[in-house]
Each structure stands twice: as C-alpha cells, then as structure tokens.
Amino acid sequence: MHPRDQTIFALSSGRPPSAIAMVRVSGPQAGPLLSALGGKVPPARAATRALLRDVGQQPIDDAVVVWFPGPASATGEDVAEFHVHGGRAVLAALFAALAGFENVRTADPGEFTRRAFENGKLDLTEAEGLDDLIHADTDRQRRQALRQLKGLLGDRARDWRARIIEASALIEAGIDFSDEGDVPAELIAPAMAKIKTLLAEIQEVLAAQGQSERLRDGLVVAIAGPPNVGKSTLMNQLARREVAIVSPHAGTTRDVIEVQLDLDGYPVTVIDTAGIRETDDPVEQEGVRRARARAADADLVLWLADSPQARMEQQGAAPVWLVRNKIDIAAPGRPMAQGQGKAGFEISASRGDGLPELIAALVGFAQDYFGGNEGGLIGRTRQRKLLEETAASLRRSIGVVGEGEELAAEELRTAAHSLGRLLGRVDVEDILDVIFREFCVGK
Ligand SMILES: Nc1nc2c(ncn2[C@@H]2O[C@H](COP(=O)(O)OP(=O)(O)OP(=O)(O)O)[C@@H](O)[C@H]2O)c(=O)[nH]1
Numbered sequence: 001m002h003p004r005d006q007t008i009f010a011l012s013s014g015r016p017p018s019a020i021a022m023v024r025v026s027g028p029q030a031g032p033l034l035s036a037l038g039g040k041v042p043p044a045r046a047a048t049r050a051l052l053r054d055v056g057q058q059p060i061d062d063a064v065v066v067w068f069p070g071p072a073s074a075t076g077e078d079v080a081e082f083h084v085h086g087g088r089a090v091l092a093a094l095f096a097a098l099a100g101f102e103n104v105r106t107a108d109p110g111e112f113t114r115r116a117f118e119n120g121k122l123d124l125t126e127a128e129g130l131d132d133l134i135h136a137d138t139d140r141q142r143r144q145a146l147r148q149l150k151g152l153l154g155d156r157a158r159d160w161r162a163r164i165i166e167a168s169a170l171i172e173a174g175i176d177f178s179d180e181g182d183v184p185a186e187l188i189a190p191a192m193a194k195i196k197t198l199l200a201e202i203q204e205v206l207a208a209q210g211q212s213e214r215l216r217d218g219l220v221v222a223i224a225g226p227p228n229v230g231k232s233t234l235m236n237q238l239a240r241r242e243v244a245i246v247s248p249h250a251g252t253t254r255d256v257i258e259v260q261l262d263l264d265g266y267p268v269t270v271i272d273t274a275g276i277r278e279t280d281d282p283v284e285q286e287g288v289r290r291a292r293a294r295a296a297d298a299d300l301v302l303w304l305a306d307s308p309q310a311r312m313e314q315q316g317a318a319p320v321w322l323v324r325n326k327i328d329i330a331a332p333g334r335p336m337a338q339g340q341g342k343a344g345f346e347i348s349a350s351r352g353d354g355l356p357e358l359i360a361a362l363v364g365f366a367q368d369y370f371g372g373n374e375g376g377l378i379g380r381t382r383q384r385k386l387l388e389e390t391a392a393s394l395r396r397s398i399g400v401v402g403e404g405e406e407l408a409a410e411e412l413r414t415a416a417h418s419l420g421r422l423l424g425r426v427d428v429e430d431i432l433d434v435i436f437r438e439f440c441v442g443k
C-alpha cells in the first residue's frame with residue numbers, strides 16, 4: 001500500500017507528561033481503530049467517553065474520543081481523536097496498540113497538513129500560515145500568521161490567476177480562430193486591459209508589504225565592542241536573566257550567546273560576542289573572529305565602549321549605534337564621538353541608567369525594520385518571489401503584445417504558473433478548460 005494511503009497517527013498535543021494528551025489519527029483505518037480500541041464508532045463530531053482496550057482486551061486508559069468522518073475533517077480523510085491522560089506510559093500503550101494494526105503508522109512531520117493540502121482543505125499559503133502560527137513567539141507574529149492562515153493572500157492569488165487565465169484564453173482563442181495569425185484588436189485590447197488592472201493590484205500588494213515577512217525571521221541585534229566594556233552585563237539586562245557570564249576578567253566571553261526577546265511584539269534576537277582585540281590566545285582569536293562575523297551579519301550593532309574616546313569599528317553594512325557604558329563610574333564629561341550619524345547612548349548596564357531610552361530606541365528601530373504595518377499579506381520570501389515573478393511576466397506580456405500575440409500568451413501562461421506555484425496548484429489544464437468551456441460549445 002502506498003504510504004499516502006496508510007493511516008497515520010501522532011501525538012498532536014505537547015510533550016508528555018501533561019494532564020491530557022491528544023492523539024490524532026487520519027486515514028481509512030480511523031473508524032475501524034475507534035471501534036477496535038473503544039468498542040464502537042461514536043456519533044460524529046461529539047466528544048464521547050470510551051474505555052480504550054488493546055487487542056488482548058487489557059485496558060489502556062479511560063478516554064474521550066471524537067470521530068470526524070471525511071471529507072468534513074481537518075485532513076479531508078476520516079479522522080479520530082483520542083484524548084487520553086498525558087502520561088508517557090499511557091501514550092506508549094496507545095501508540096503500541098495503534099501501530100499494531102496493519103497499514104497504520106506514525107505520521108511524518110507535517111503529514112496531517114500535507115494531507116489537508118492534498119485534499120484541497122488548504123492552499124500552500126494557508127499551510128505556511130499554519131506552520132507560522134504554530135511557531136509564532138510574539139503577538140505580531142501570531143497576527144501575521146493568522147492572516148496567512150485565513151487565506152487572505154491565497155484568495156487574492158486565486159482571483160488573479162483566474163483573471164489571467166481568462167485573459168489568456170481570450171488571446172489564445174484569437175490566435176486559434178484568426179486566419180493569417182493576425183488576431184483582431186477587439187480580442188486583444190480587452191484582454192490587455194484586464195492584465196493592466198491586475199498588474200496594478202499585484203504591485204500594490206508588493207509595495208504595501210514593507211518588511212513584514214521579516215516578522216518570521218526576526219531582527220538580529222549584535223552587542224560588540226572591546227573586551228570588558230560590559231557587553232555581557234547589557235545582554236543580561238536585556239534578557240532579564242543571567243544568560244552570559246560577567247566577570248572583571250577581560251576576554252570572558254568567547255562563544256556567541258543568543259537570546260530571543262519579545263520587544264513590544266517584535267521578535268528580536270540579541271547576541272553577545274567576545275570582546276574585539278588583538279590577542280595571542282587562539283581560543284580568544286576564534287571568539288573575536290566569530291564576533292566580527294556575527295556583527296557583520298546583524299541587522300543592527302550596538303557598539304559598546306566605556307570611555308569617551310571610544311572608537312567604534314564598522315562591521316558589515318548594518319547600522320552601528322555607539323553606546324557608552326559605565327557612566328556611573330566615569331565622569332559624565334564630554335559627549336561621545338558620534339558615529340554614522342547616529343546619536344550615541346549613555347548607560348550604566350549594571351545599574352540600569354539609560355536602559356529605558358536604549359530599549360525605546362530599539363523598539364523604534366524594530367518598527368521601522370518590520371515596516372510597522374499590519375496589512376501585509378506576504379509572509380514569506382517564497383511568496384514575495386513568486387508574486388514578483390508574476391508581475392514581471394505580466395509586464396513582459398504587455399510589452400510584447402505588439403510583436404505577437406503568441407509571445408504575450410506565453411508570458412501570461414508563465415504568470416499563471418507562478419501564481420499556481422504560490423498556491424501549490426500547478427495545473428495547465430485550467431487554461432484548456434476555460435477555452436473549451438467558453439469557445440467550443442456545441443462542438
Ligand atoms: N561600574 C560599572 N561596572 C560595570 C558596568 N557594566 C559592567 N560592569 C563591569 O565590567 C566588568 C566586565 O563586564 P562584562 O559584562 O563581563 O564585560 P564584557 O564586555 O562582556 O567582557 P568580555 O566578555 O570579557 O569582553 C564586570 O566586572 C562588570 O561588573 C557598569 O555599567 N558600571
């Protein structure tokens with residue numbers, strides 16, 4: 001039997017032990033498994049109490065089961081849910097009982113969603129939204145993922161694709177029905193007008209997007225600077241816990257240390273690095289090399305220093321903010337040298353002075369970085385790339401239509417194909433369907 005036709009099961013709730021655990025089953029054996037383990041197939045979509053027993057009639061657990069006959073289920077197949085007590089031994093016994101049946105196996109990662117997608121329950125953008133929702137750490141990520149899951153982008157893409165196919169059917173019909181290959185302008189003009197309108201709509205979505213697909217990956221802020229200036233102390237303050245070792249010994253931090261922060265709903269990764277200096281110690285040299293590399297890849301560098309004469313080092317293309325630390329012991333004195341046109345900050349990482357201002361500035365930076373808008377439909381680079389490809393093909397079709405309708409039609413097919421890939425449905429038959437439906441009646 002093909003793996004696709006087998007019945008799959010998996011623990012769908014969190015790691016055991018837990019009060020309740022939910023094991024989900026999907027596939028043709030879901031119903032037979034319910035009756036084999038629970039004694040009967042319960043009424044559909046109603047939580048039903050069942051004493052589960054294994055093949056030897058030994059009790060497994062007192063459970064609640066739910067039966068979702070397909071296709072009106074999450075995956076489109078027959079689905080059974082077993083809500084059991086979330087102990088490791090209970091789950092082990094249930095898994096053993098399930099796996100004992102023929103053509104029943106544990107699910108691969110994402111396989112329930114994959115089946116839902118294959119059964120047309122979700123398009124690819126919605127599946128991506130579901131994945132993002134499960135992995136969302138911050139509130140803004142959650143809202144963005146929910147927009148994807150609700151299929152807002154998918155709905156637009158389906159509509160655009162249908163309209164492209166319509167326009168291309170008009171042109172192709174013109175080509176097929178014209179005598180010497182010259183397609184009457186009455187057919188081409190309305191088709192191209194449709195294309196121009198929808199190109200404008202796609203461009204609007206691409207432009208309104210700002211940076212919001214960055215929400216998935218987060219913003220990386222590197223703390224860098226000379227040894228012993230208080231980088232790890234600042235890191236611990238931002239993380240509100242002791243993630244990095246702090247000591248008066250210069251060269252304490254060697255590895256790159258990361259923490260994930262939720263900064264006003266924005267996902268921010270802060271990294272603490274080794275103090276940058278010339279050194280003979282090969283271990284510290286490696287630390288310095290990693291520090292430079294990570295700072296060069298960061299989206300923002302906080303260059304920490306503890307003297308007014310501090311000179312900062314630019315790493316990569318990211319903006320660098322000069323942050324003077326230890327103002328509690330140094331005389332306030334002269335303001336620090338200003339770097340890259342950015343205002344310097346003055347803080348005491350150990351005492352907390354100046355930290356609210358620094359954090360407020362980081363939130364402001366995050367707002368700019370993420371585009372601050374809630375209306376973004378695009379959640380991933382994959383989606384943006386395919387929409388850009390679609391727009392480019394549409395522009396080319398408008399450009400080449402004067403040179404030949406076949407060229408324009410070919411570009412439209414490419415555009416529809418890009419949108420099909422966005423949705424995870426690539427199906428050239430659609431174009432033929434429209435042509436035959438609209439132009440071949442009675443043949
Ligand atoms: N007075 C004062 N001391 C500080 C402040 N911040 C850090 N220190 C002290 O400075 C020393 C070095 O701090 P760290 O946080 O380890 O400095 P670092 O830059 O991570 O050092 P390396 O990892 O070795 O490069 C420690 O003794 C801290 O207690 C501050 O704001 N004021």
Ligand SMILES: [K+]
Nearest residue numbers: 228247249252
């Ligand atoms: K130190």
Ligand SMILES: [Mg+2]
Nearest residue numbers: 231232252253
């Ligand atoms: Mg350190």
